Each structure stands twice: as structure tokens, then as C-alpha cells.
Amino acid sequence: MISVQLDEREIEQRFLAELRKRLDHIEQRRTLWDMKELCKQTCMSENNIKEKFFYDERFPKRKIGGKWYFPAVATESFLLSWIEEQPNN
Template identity: 40%
Template structure:
């Protein structure tokens, strides 16, 4: 006959560790890119270029820089702006 093993798990500690790991992974993935191009902005927002231009592109708070023919957006500032912008949108 085998030996029984009993394991006690502190669920709150497991949740704390998981949240720490997730936060670290999110922070790492966000800092991978210094800036986004228009294709990355479209991917991150799930919006078409026309929708981006109609909704927030010309907002003075949205930091952008045109280099030659291409637009570039500082990743950290763009993400912060988009979170604020989305929270400001009202539902009809």
C-alpha cells in the first residue's frame, strides 16, 4: 500500500505570485518596442487607418512624429494615451 501525501496551498500567495509574473511579462512586452509604426498602431488598436484618423489621430495629446513619409509613435506614450482616450469614450 502506498503512502498518502497531503499538500496545502496558500491560494492568496499563489495569486500574488501569478499577478507579479503577469505584470512583469506585460511590462517586458510593452518595453520591447521603443516606437510603433502605423501598422503596429493598427494592430494594437484593432482599428483601420481611417478609423484611427477619424477618432484620435488628430488629438493634440496623441504624440506622433512623421519621418519622411512614415508616421511613428512612442510606444509608452501611445499606450498611455490610448488607455485614457478609451476611458473617455461614452457608450450610446
């Protein structure tokens, strides 16, 4: 006969940790980013963004009214490609 013992507290802690991780991921996903969110997602200042990649023709952006918007998925994809292109110093 096989006997299995489960530590309910451990199961609950693991469940809550995984739930927290997934909720954080969902919370971070937005359809569009504005400049403030782009700065937050890249950990870069607006000036640094404009200096490094904002004017790259591949960078997805759209100005609506007086505000820039960036499609989140396409922007993330661009950023991952862009960072790989940067030299290691």
C-alpha cells in the same frame, strides 16, 4: 514530521505558462510603433484611427521622412485615457 509531495508535471506546466505570458509581453513591447503596429495594437483600421483620435493634439506622433512613428509607452498611455473619455453606448 511534515511531508511535501510535488507534481513535477504541474510545476513545469505552470512555469511554461508563466514564461509564455512574460515572453508575449516582452515581444509586444517596442520603443516605437508605426501605423501598421498602431492598427494592430488598437484593432482599428488606419481610417478609423484618423477619424477617431489621430488629429487629437494630445496624441503623440512624429513624421520622419514619409512615415509616422508613435512612441509606444506614451501612445499606450494616451489610448488608455482616450478610451475612458469615450461615451458608453
